[in-house]
Amino acid sequence: MTSSDYVVPSDSKLELVAPPLWSTEEQRPRISAVDLFCGVGGLTHGLVQGGIRVGAGVDIDPACQYPFEANNSATFIEKDVNDLSGDDLLPHFAPGDLKLLAGCAPCQPFSTYSRSGRSKKRELDWQLVLGFGRLVQELEPELVTMENVPQLADHAVFQDFLKHLKGYHVWSSVVECSTIGVPQSRRRLVLLASKLGPDGLPLANVKHGKRTVRETISRLPPIVAGEQHAGDPLHTASTLSPLNMRRIQSSKPGGTWRDWEPELRAACHRKDSGASYPSVYGRMEWDAIAPTITTQCFGYGNGRFGHPEQDRAISLREAAMLQTFPEGYKFVRSGEKVQFSRLGRLIGNAVPVRLGKVIAETLTGHVKKSFG
Template sequence: MEESSALPRISAVDLFCGAGGLTHGLVRSGITVRAGIDVDPACRYPYEANNSAEFIEKDVNELSAADLRPHFPDGDISLLAGCAPCQPFSTYSRAGRSKKRGLDWQLVNSFGGLIRDLQPTLVTMENVPQLADHPVFQEFLSTLAGYAVTWSIVECSKLGIPQTRRRLVLLASKLGHEGLAMPEALGSRRTVRQTIAKLPPLEAGQQYAADPLHIASSLSETNLRRIRASKPGGTWRDWDPELLAECHRKATGTTYPSVYGRMEWDAPAPTMTTQCFGYGNGRFGHPEQDRAISLREAAMIQTFPRRYKFVKNGDPVRFNTLGRLIGNAVPVRLGEVIGKTLIAHVSASRGATGAGSGNAQNTLF
């Protein structure tokens, strides 16, 4: 009998899993995700409803390597993945995800401690670019002794993600350096039009009956006048003076040109944040309709599939909660690129021609 060329299965645990963006992307690439861990109970439904993985509600600071080992079957290649929230670098509060976590940097250190004690074959971390300039990142790197390590600042719009989102992506492996590098670009950039143009139109405050997540926040009469005066890609400087807010009249207000702005159809969207459903919180106005983007549109810009479930049927749609889950998510497409990169690395390191777990849903390279 000929020896099989298929790769061993890659089994992963996703720390700080949120609503499942990274998990969903890894699964689409062909990696088996066994569990996702997060302190936020609001993550449970979207995580488990869309992914064949267990959700564990627990503070990563309280995890041990012994807690994780049962999720890595013998014979599989182990992958520990995650995005430790770094609140000091965030423009918007991560309220709800940080209540039990103590010092923000302790999350990165706890991630490093689990790597040191567990010694998985593969590691990936996604985070804000500013982390690279902080001493905690050097401390994290020191926990990766014995690993081949590469990291880079990735511009997500070059990887088929329809937003100008920059992220630090780290890959580490005990299998060597061969193929261990994120691609700089993949195909043409996706635009707002390509991503959300086919969704049914909405008015401000309206919800689409067939998809509760396709809901737009209400606008005051003043903000309706403002958005009608806004041009795609423009700023509040395009408005008549009587529409200016008090903050715009101050000298400091001139440093925030992107608030109260519309997106452009034929360009990537701005970075999705936890407040991306609010017209006054950034350039989150719909390119054409007089409203802010809906939660579904924000999720699709984060490359969640259109049918990704975030709330149970009949449950209320809460903008702040779902905005937090969507804005904090790792874009699904980025998780998919990371997964494909790791599968290609394992293949290159073993001289194999297989494709991971054999359940990849599409091909990136």
């Protein structure tokens, strides 16, 4: 089907004109997607798990190409979204499929983690949201999904983005990802838009029990701080200074730096403001969800990123699994040196795979309701 099958009344409510009857699931149209701001492929991998074909991912960071293409049967396009047109993307959708334009524009302008010292360029990164909207207008896909930080919903740029969705039925909400099976506390704004109608769009209809740290990473072999496991280069933990080793040895799962002897406390803990950071230098708990996995999650002093039992920070593989990447997801080529800062950034910025799968399941269910 194409956009010409739709009539947009003056009140902007969409009506489907004479939809065909699909007698079997095989006859029902499939969904084909392009993933903007694809990163290492978290959203793409989830969409594929949920039954959606992904033809291409777009990202300006060349470091994303290997993990994206090594784990997904899709083409990586290294390009700024602002330099793309709808015609550039059209060949990457399978003929006859419903088109889905998906993506998560960089959220640094809204980040509370890196708010100090950011450049003017970073302040303008939200313009990529409008680039996303422009491509929606040019491409006219039947389906759109966007994932971002909750703060975006309160920013004028979100309202500007919605103007690009005239003629779509739109649902958006802030989703606590732990309620859909992501083993961490992670609140994200999720938007779904469709030209097919409103039935089946709310992501809130899809629920899943909470998954714990133990269920997610406990089967991995133990390693020590500074060690890389011989069988998995990503299962590597950063080194600890002698002082931080003493600190983690004094830390209880779910505890705080207040459990330490006074001489172990950092200077920031001795200030009045230190009371606001009880999770810094903390251990995770086995039978709870993890904290939000950030770009600095490999560092013990950057949050509650201490392993629940072993005296080290979580490994990069554990971070990726807490982001619901499969245990065998490839992030580095064979023999390539593991760089904590680069891989931490790629993993922390990723869309959790599980969230991508739930989005896909919601959209495929929506299509089923729309076509019968």
